[in-house]
Amino acid sequence: MLDYAPRDDAQHADNGLLTLIETIEALSATRTISEVADVVRKAARRISGADGVAFVLRDNNQCWYFDEDAIGPLWKGKRFPLTACISGWAMLNRQTVVIPDIYLDDRIPHDAYRPTFVKSLVMTPVRMEDPVAAIGAYWAQEHTPSPETVQKLQVIARATASALESGRLHDSLVDARHHGTFLLQELDHRVKNTLAIVQSISRQTLRAASSPEAFAETFENRILALSKAHELLTRRAWGRAQLEEILDKALAPFSANLSDRFDIIGPALTFSAETSVSVHMTLHELAVNAAKHGALSTADGRIVIRWSVEETASPPMLTLTWREVGGPPIVGTPERKGFGSQMITRGLARDLGGKATLDFTPDGVIYTLRAPLSQRMSLAA
Template sequence: MLRKSGRPPDSASSLDQELKASGEILDLLPIATCICDASGRIVQYNRRAVELWGRTPEPGQTHDDFTAENRFLTLDGDLLPRSRIAEVLRTSRPIRNDEITVQRVNRPSLVVLLNIEPLLDAEGRLIGVINCFQDITERQRMVEALARSQQELREQEERWRASYEHAAIGIVEIDAEGRFLRVNEAILSIVGGTREELLGWRLFGRTHQDDRDVDGELYRKQVAGEIGFYSIEKRFIRRDGRMIWMGVRSSSVRDPSGKFLYGVRVVQDITERKEAETRQKLLIDELNHRVKNTLATVQSLAAQTARGTASTEAFHQAFEGRLIALSHAHDQLTRQRWQSADLRDIVKGATAPHLSRPDEQISIEGATITVSPRTALTMALVLHEMTTNAAKYGALSAPEGRIEIAWRVEPRPPKSPLLHIEWRERNGPPVEAPAKPGFGSRFIQGSVTVELRGSVRMDFNPDGLHCTIDVPLDPAADDQPHTA
């Protein structure tokens, strides 16, 4: 504040006298400075002010006139009606540490820090103002960049927090001792516990005992810094006692010195995949078993057919028919995924190739039952053999000949139920019992007794063959010990 003792002179002369003494000092100041009299006329300024203005004011020019082409705005972008010097001249109140934006014509905008003080004479009358202003554009850019960076960091943290909580995979943070530090929502669903419960758990407490040592050793190495991350598939006991499979990828977070801070484990429930793999392996094993059995059956058919035929042509015809019967049975089993086959379908498939008038030549009666793959394949070959013999020598060799096939299931506790099948031929040529069993009879007897643990009875009555076949529906169950 400039003050002068003695008789009060006029404001202009008083300010001029003061400026004569301070003019050289202004140029020594590191910040831009200008002085205006009470009318707003620029009466003194330093070199730093000229550098920021980019030009020199005309003698006697007021600050309002000198800055008329500029626009003054708050940092929020609100337009100020006049320069802040005019406001201090009007109110005599100082402005301190005020930051504004100055938009200049044909020059870059500046962000300026203002400190404007009123100048009073000895009697307290306003004689002018002194304006100290600094270019803080670069600092403001840094402040804004920092604010943007902090905002982006907050947004990134919010996104990460949302991703962490709502990820479809489980995420767990654990300390070096295996204590749970933080868990997300998905892991709660996977293991079947609450957040509070999990935060009291330790890493390997519910790991299946057969997998615990492997996972524990890998995590020990990770904490020690011997490995950076690892993946493992292990069994885990849920809170409800159900065992599940989980895939785990474990990584570590360390400080700049390499000290272990905590581990991050990403967890997926892979139970369905492991079960599918188990089913697939079983299917492959079953397929291999079936292929081997089928090859063995075909080899046996070929050998038996060769022993029962006198020529290559006869062998070809008989062998082809048996293969076709076997193929039809395979089709029936495939449609049922090799779990079982409908007995009626097996009967129809085995007899159909030899029937020109099915409705007149064959009668099929029996309840709907399913049989095992082994029974289906064996019965298909047996029924094919019997139908072939009937077409050559029995009822189907005569125009009026007819076959009747019927079955029923007879309970016989404690053993498995017995499938009883009857085959009757009618209206065919007269029948005589052969002097010795032919190949067909031997094939039928051997197939039923050896493959199915059943029995066959053939009665060669004059009016037609009557054959009964008894087969246990579950031979394996009969091997189990029974208790009263």
């Protein structure tokens, strides 16, 4: 393939991609919301070339301008109603907003902006499903950022969500010292484990990406899947999670009504918190592949998910299958195995001490997992 892009454009893309990776690695060392904000505001300004960046937290019904990095003062430390602020609009509407001229947009409180240098902006919510913050990038001249720049800001916002939640948890535990050092040690374990997963995802996704744009899209989807797994565990107070709950959360983005595309049957199973994340990520990768190449890429395709436990075996053994039907015919086995395929066949099986196979039959993909019951995975009482 010939490369017709100018050398400086390619260098700029490489620098932007490097900034994304460096941001994730920097977030892995953060422990408080202040540290997360410091990493994000600097990275967002570097990657966007903006004249200023604000990190805004949602505080009940208010926008709290928590930190900023700008050529002039913005609103650091101030709070505004969600309904009277563009960061609030982005969080309430769960979407990124690009405004080339703030004085031509009625959503902007013009009186609040006149004392500042701001003429144009991008506001990106953090955690799209249920925003907890927003990242604002501002320019002193009328400016329309490229789609690639907006996409990179959105990737930073996705990566920030997990780190921000960890920071909130750490701050609350530090304030509640009577819970003892055990909780802090448990938090450290969870944060380090989560950020190690994020680092692994970033490096492996980068290794397989064909372009910065491909990396940004794939990485964003994987981080979103990880954050959804954590949302489920947070509601469960990081206790055990039911397999059906994990299935509902992991597969919801692929069908508004799961029964329309998925046929799911099996006994009640529960997983430990860490293993629940592996289960969620495995199901996400299987569904992504099905949506791109398999049964979910056609109108009539379906996924049949079955699992059973052989209780008479010693130890009792789980057999779980994911079978795709009604999709496009499969010719041969793909020669190249990317990070997603490795996660499917190795990650969960390794966690459970079992074995997984991924077969490409003419009728569709079949994933099979065999693993012994244990404290990580057990039948529900």
